[in-house]
Amino acid sequence: MIDLSLTQVHKALNAKMVDYAGFNMPVQYEGVIAEHLAVRNNVGVFDVSHMGEIFISGKGADQFLQYITSNDVSTLINGKVQYSCLPNDDNGIVDDVLVYKIDYNSYLLVVNASNIEKDLAWLNTNNSFGCKIDNQSNFYSLLAVQGPKSLDLLNQLSVETLNEIEYYNFIIGSISGIDNVIISRTGYTGELGFELYVKNEYALDLWNSLFSLEIDIKPIGLAARNTLRLEKGFCLYGNDIDDNTSPLEANLGWITKLNTNFINSEFLINQKSSGLDRKLVGFEVLDRGIARNGYEVYCSNKNIIGIVTSGSMSPSLNKAIGMAYINIKHIKIGNDILIKVRNKFLNSRIIETPFL
Secondary structure (H helix, E strand, C coil): CCCCCHHHHHHHHHCCCEEEEEEEEEEECHHHHHHHHHHHCCEEECCCCCCCEEEEEECCCCHHHHCCCCHHHCCCCCCCEEEEEEEEECCEEEEEEEEEECCCCEEEEEEEEHHHHHHHHHHHCCCCCCCCECCHHHHHHEEECCCCCHHHHCCCCCCCCCHHCCEEEEEEEECCCEEEEEEECCCCCCCCCEEEEHHHHHHHHHHHHHCCCCCCCEEHHHHHHHHHHHHHHCCCECCCCCCCCCCCCCCCCHHCCCCCCCCCHHHHHHHHHHCCCCCEEEEECCCCCCCCCCCCECCCCCCEEEEEEEEEEEECEEEEEEEEEEEECCCCCCEEEEECCCCCEEEEEECCCCCC
């Protein structure tokens, strides 16, 4: 396992550490529910330094990203962030990514930790535009400051006008005397929040600054990150999307601009025209129990109609929720379904997402 800049800090806080995509990561500190509710009600800090940072620059970078990502890069202006995905040649998704436009022909791609090497190979294979592809993942740390009080917290540490940063926008500024921090109004929780990209050598100083103020703040682990994103219906790569799922099936049509001629866009145009066979939907479990990734979904006559991709107890709603790919004939909101858990079936119901 790879230790990151703040690994010893997490161990000192008695975090439960796990191997996540080859990185030694804190899964929880005092407990999932307490950490989850801290983010929903106050503010929490996630160390997500395992994420990848790949800089794309040089003549042709604009055209390259337009070709290799599903969203419309031409709509980006300097300081704007775009959620997108990298379609593959097999009708699936290489990865879901954030695209940061720093300047003309200068971008940052933020990618999932488990996909850094795969994404790099894909980018290099398809780079017929002469771009510079610079993997800086080993040199950056990433702290996500999330929750309704995140702005109050960061305003005490920065001279920048953070109030003016709109959702999915960023600036490069100073936090607690640390210069050249990418301050991004993004996050994976659905709450007001920011993501702070900083060089590794300043990660500890930034962490200590965040926890030095008189404000109710908690460190948050990956387990609460998962329950927070699930309540908002956000996809997790490897669960809800992967190399075999199309963005249209995953309700990601809003980041799939079919007029931009990206990799395999012709397939998605045809898929949209002919209709989907399945779709990702949300559900609640009516019986006692939790549906996990890989559990089979059945209709009332016990015919299999789908598969669960994500499932957990929702600390905010105090009920079990999840997402599943289900045959298009059975996806009506309010439909009753059965989820097989070992040797029994849990009564469940399809409901709208986001859950919260």
